[in-house]
Amino acid sequence: MSRLTEKNLVLAKEIIARYPRPKSALIPLLHLAQEQAGFISREAMVHLGELVGVTSAEVYGTASFYEMFRFEPIGKYLINICGTMSCALMGAEQLMHHAEKRLGVKAGGTTQDGMFTLAHAECQAACTEAPCLQVNYRYRLRVTPADLDNLIDDLQDGKLNDEIPTHGVLSKVRQVIPADRAVGAVAPELVTESPVWLNGKAAL
C-alpha cells in the first residue's frame, strides 16, 4: 500500500528518464510518494531506493534534510504561519497565538480530529503582504485573526476543497514532455561532442 501505486510507478519511471542520472529524480519522487500517502513511509523509501538504484538509507538521508517531507501522518491541512522578519514586524506572533488558541494545539501539533497541523514557518516569500500563511502551500496574505477563523471554518466545511488539495499535493499540473518533442537525457560520459548549434552559424 505504501509503495508507489501502478499509476504513480509509470509516472516515476517517466520522471527518472528525464535526468542524466537516476538519483537526481529522488526529490521529485519523494514528493510523489508524499502526494500518494500524505507522508513518506518506510516502504515508500525502500521502493524509491529500488527505482533509482540507491539504498533506502540513502533515500532517508536525502529526505530527512528537507523540511517539507514528513515521515509520520500529519493533519489533512498543514497551516504554516510565517514568523520571519517582515511578518514578525507586522504581527505574526499574535496571529500564531490566536491560531494556537483556536485550534487548541501548540505550533507543531496536530488537532485530535486529524484535520489541522499548525506549524511555525520561515520566510515564505510574501513579505510585502505580511503577515502571511500557507495552507498546504497555498498562500493567504495580510491575515487577521478573524481571517484565520474564517479560513479554518471554510476548511472544516469543505468550502475550499477545489482550491486547496490535501497535504502532500503540491502543483496540480505536471510537466508532460511529448515523446516527439523530447531531446532526452544522456549520461554525461556519453557526450563527447559540442552541441551542434555551436558551429559559428546562425541556427535559423
Add this chain to the structure above:
Amino acid sequence: MSTTFKHAPGFVTGDRPKIVTSRFEFSDSFTIERYLATDGYKGLRAALSRPANEIHDDVKSATVLGRGGAGFPAGTKWGLTPQQVWPRYLVVNGDESEPGTYKDRLLMERDPHQLIEGCLIACYAAGLSQCFLYIRGEMALAQERVATALNEAYAAGYVGRNILGSNFSVDIILHWGAGAYVVGEETALIESLEGNRGMPRLKPPFFPAVNGLYGQPTIVNNVETLANLPWLMCNGVAAYTAIGTKTSPGTRMVAVSGHVKRPGVFEIINGTTTFRDLIFGEEFCGGIKNDNKLKAFVPGGGSAPWFTPDQLDLPFEASQIGPAGSMLGSGAVMVMDETTDIPAAALTLTHFYAHESCGKCTPCREGGTWLERILRRIVDGNGTDADLQQLLEVGAMICPGAFPHAANEKLGLTAVPFPYKMTTICFVGPSAFAPVHSALTLFRSEFESRVTKRVTIPVTAVASMATVSTSGVHS
C-alpha cells in the same frame, strides 16, 4: 485577506522602464496567448538568427548582473566554462527564500514564459545542452504556472527538439525543491539536484562553471537574471545599457516590506534609484506607516548588515553600498520604524539562519544556535551584561576581524566595508551574525536597558563565611 492580486503588489503604472515586469499589468500575463501577443518568443527568434557566440558577446557587453545576491555579471560567468568540455548544463535558481525577497516568485507566477525564453537564450548562447529549472518546494502556484507554461511551450515547438525548426535542441526539466534555505547557494543547489542533502560544496578551487552538476561545467543563474534576456535580445545592448549606470545597467526588482505605507515589489532603475526614493517616494512606498520615524532598514535581504537614516541617499549601486558597509543582495528592503523592538527584530533573523544552517561547517552549526540562544535570553529579560560581549565573541568565531557596518554620525562610527571574512563555506553562518552585529553596534542602548548586571559573588566573601561557620562549630 486577499488570495490573488489583480496586479502584482506594488505595481504602479507610470513611465518607468519595465524590462521584466512589462506584462504584470495583464490579468492573464501567464498565458502563452498573452505572451505571444506582447512580443513573446521574439527574443528567442532574434537570438537564433545569429551565431551563438555573438549572443554571448551581447550579454557580456550589456553587463547583465546576476540578480541572486552576489551580483556577478552573467556573461562573464558563462565564459568561465572550460573549453571543449561537454556536456554543459544550465541550472535555474528559483529557490528564492532570503528573508524579505520575493521577486522570483512573482516572475515565475506572473510571466513564466519570459523565464522559459530566457533559459533558451542562455542555453543557445553558452552551448548548454540541458536545463533544470529548480523551483522552491513551497511555491505551489509558481510550480503550476511554470509547468503549464512549459507544457504549452513544448506543444508549440519553443522547447525541446529542433526549436523553431532550427538545429537548436534543449529540454527544460521542471524540478521542485522541498524546503531548505541553504539550497539557494549554487553548489548546494547542485547537490540537491543530484538527489543528495543540500549541503554546499567546498569552493574554491572548483566553481560550478568548471565542475558542477555531475562534475560537468554548469551555469547556475537566478530567475530574474534570465528573465532579462528576452528584452535584451529584442531591444539590443545599447537600449539596455542606456538604462541605469555603466556598472549597474538595466533595472532590478526590489521588494520593500515592513513599516511602510505601501509595501510592494517594484522594478526600479539600477544604479540611480536611492533608498530615499524607494521608501519615501510617492511612486513607490510613500513613506513610513502612520508617519512614524524611520529607525533602520535592511538594504539587501536578511543577510545584509543594516543601514540607518544616514544612508538613505545611497543609490542601488554595488560599488557604493559595499564601501558603506552592506550589500544589495537579492533586492529586499525591510523597513523598521521607531516603534520596532530592535533586539526582537534581530532575533527573528538570527533564528532564521540558525534554523536553516545545514550543519556542514561547525562555526555556523554551533555558532548560529549560540547566537540565537543568547539573543533569546536577552529578549526574554534574562540576559546579563556579559551576554553582549559574548554575542560579539561568538560572532567573531564565524567572521573573524572587523565585521562590516554602516557609518553613523550620531554614534561616531565610520563604515567598515563589505564583505566579511568567514570561517564557513557559504554565507548562511555570517548571515546569522549580521543582524546581531548591526543591532548591537547601532542600537546598543536598547540591549543595555534589557540586561541586568551579572551578579558575581566575590571569592573573599565566600571564604570569610566559611571561616565564620567553622569557627562557630568549634567554639
